[in-house]
Amino acid sequence: MAFLKNAWYAGAWSHEVGRALLARTILGEPVLMYRTQKGQPVALSNRCAHRFAPLDRGRLVDDAVECPYHGLRYDSRGQCVHNPQGDGVIPKGARVRCYPAVEKYRVVWIWTGAPEKADIAKIPDFGFIDDSERYGITTGTILIKANYELLSDNLLDLTHTQFLHADVFKSEAVMRGRFEVIENGTTIHSNRWCPDAPPTPPLRLALNYEKHVDFWMNMRWDPPGLMRFDVGATPTGKPREDGVHNLEMHLLTPETETSTHYFWADARTYGINDPVVEENNRRALEHAFVGQDKPMLEAQQAMMGTADLWSLNPVMLQGDAAALRARRVLARLIGQERL
Amino acid sequence: MAFLKNAWYAGAWSHEVGRALLARTILGEPVLMYRTQKGQPVALSNRCAHRFAPLDRGRLVDDAVECPYHGLRYDSRGQCVHNPQGDGVIPKGARVRCYPAVEKYRVVWIWTGAPEKADIAKIPDFGFIDDSERYGITTGTILIKANYELLSDNLLDLTHTQFLHADVFKSEAVMRGRFEVIENGTTIHSNRWCPDAPPTPPLRLALNYEKHVDFWMNMRWDPPGLMRFDVGATPTGKPREDGVHNLEMHLLTPETETSTHYFWADARTYGINDPVVEENNRRALEHAFVGQDKPMLEAQQAMMGTADLWSLNPVMLQGDAAALRARRVLARLIGQERL
């Protein structure tokens, strides 16, 4: 396995990055994050060039980080700018890797490839995150001990909601609904249209409506694992505007080959300023993500060990069509990087 | 190291297998056990053919197990019989491995080799297990973090009782007794005859007799690690019928190369309906097996790491004669499977 290097990964939520030093392993590498005095996010290797001490145990001196072991200081570009020893000359090569880092959609994004290729325009659109007028927003982070592609498999095949999440999300409409996969460049869409069915309990609550509804679940995937979900319902036959919907952001950042930082955000059109709705929504999502998806994904990973999915010769079902295409796009992009 | 495949292994006690799904790793493979509505034991691979979810987290629908992740159902032969997606066609290859499983001597036995070679007649005789008229029976299961051959070494050389279990089983008769090893096909017998000695405390209690006794310890081993133990005593010079004895079943099932499911049963001729005798007997056995053998076996394994016994050039003692033959039989049988 290999990771896609020339890509944006979610490094942290904006609110996590400040003047306190934050360490996180990303793509197997130790990353240090902080914010300059002017508020710019910084991402450096967390490993001092001298004796490999973890810089996050040091301290910020203005915008430079001071190593906790022997006091070398690195500026926000990763260049050593202070050597407290002897004549103070900065040794050649005394620098740590600097990752291009930008802030968008409440997230600090890190570019793990060639810096000159970093282009903020390559981050897919999650504009709804910034629309707090229209949406009530809930966010969370989960560390899952499974490869990130097992998470995108999960999110791109929502038939699993009918089994793994049956206690809350079961509806006979999902399996008989229309399933559509669209490939557009390196973007994959996995859309389900499920008309004329009793609403699931969360939809009944959100809509305050007991009769049949039409509902939809549209997932958009961009490499390496940046996903936008549009799920909603409207009374059967009515336009979507008469209904409710949630827009979600699911960002999958490999910690290692077998673990993933999973950043999620949910934006709902209903009860947007109601703390009870907010709390119920958070509980339902964490019940599904933490209580059901996480143990299943980790059990899958344990069953697979370090084997690649394809080497295990998996049976394919209709619902895998989108995940299969996403895996192919990713494999192609990773292959291109090796040329 | 390799395992003998064409062999019966104890998968579980009969009472463990029912309509609740039971998962256990056997020979490094994830196995699911349950019982059909008619009561037949079933053993399948516990790994769904689609995305490798653990089936034991799913549920039984009649005699089929439903995967907890995307709802594929497998019948008791391991064939997928229900696909909830799309047109419901069962994908080619949608099956999980089915292990021949039979029930005998209160145990569900699993055949890990070619199904057509599975023959219940190959299970060695442990008929005493079914004779609850004559015997009071105690059973237990212990997970030991050591290779199963270290356990058979232990059981085939009972001189260790004089050191490891000296607090309860010490008798000067063991070391001076007659030791006999018989090889009969693939069966090994390790027999000790220890005449005219003071009884050990357990024998004194069982016999209710203080004077000298003749006692015996006869162990029978069949591959891969199925052992029958006959241990008893009688007043010196009297026929064995005048004494007491215990018959034991020791079944060693590799979980992995360095861990073993150890199933044991003890059938005693004394106090067979007396709960105090039963409780004392259980305590004495668990003291020896769990309190003394298990830590020693695990320390041995830790000392050996992943090295094969022979690669460490062990010194041989007289008491190893039976274990040595058992190891040779097993190595020969495993070698034959590779041809």
Place this chain on the structure above:
Amino acid sequence: MAFLKNAWYAGAWSHEVGRALLARTILGEPVLMYRTQKGQPVALSNRCAHRFAPLDRGRLVDDAVECPYHGLRYDSRGQCVHNPQGDGVIPKGARVRCYPAVEKYRVVWIWTGAPEKADIAKIPDFGFIDDSERYGITTGTILIKANYELLSDNLLDLTHTQFLHADVFKSEAVMRGRFEVIENGTTIHSNRWCPDAPPTPPLRLALNYEKHVDFWMNMRWDPPGLMRFDVGATPTGKPREDGVHNLEMHLLTPETETSTHYFWADARTYGINDPVVEENNRRALEHAFVGQDKPMLEAQQAMMGTADLWSLNPVMLQGDAAALRARRVLARLIGQERL
């Protein structure tokens, strides 16, 4: 990586070795230590030659250790002297490795190379340890999950005290002081002379003096990791005899390639019979060694994984000069052993 074999390693403090069996892993090997009835320290392999049981779980019978599993007994030279089985003949090859062991400076030293090369004169001088008239002595043992060369790097470059131990030992004199590295055979000296500066809080307390002092920190290293530290201060311009000093012994014994038994002793010239001074001294040293050095060294090791320092291409600073020479001496000696 490889260890220097023909060398003395600290196996234990003298007070740890007695008639109770002591097990410790040294250079990746299981070592058993005890003392004969006449008081001689013994170091044997802790792994029985028969079935690799840990001998420390057995017992001493006079000066022989009896295996807890099948009762073989080994004398203090490692030779099997008793076989309880059969005719009692001692099998050829029934012995365990015996390490030359001597007692000096309150330490039981173990020689891990060819026995005929063991020469007690090769243990460097730590005579102050035996001078309890002149010194108040404190000792400790710390298990550190880091390679022992990371510890000698630490001790040979004391600029780290100005960052890692800044809360107690910060002084502007350290960085501007004179730094001298002397190589003498296989001995390395790393000396710092820091004149005319305010005393650090521990020196102020020890000297009971508030004005400027001259202070020194002289470290001596011998392979494989045996270090003597002389740290002291005197009122500026006065002879050293007017001041105070501490002499320390730092002995680094690899447990494995990534863990170290760290034995330390501190001998102070002040308050030598004062339990309050003793307690304060112990607290200050454990605060530095256990509370600050240990986590840093373990974090370094975690950052480096199993990689060799040089393979990571570290930046070199002036303060590394002594550690660099020590690493070269050690590499040369290890290389010579391979010829």
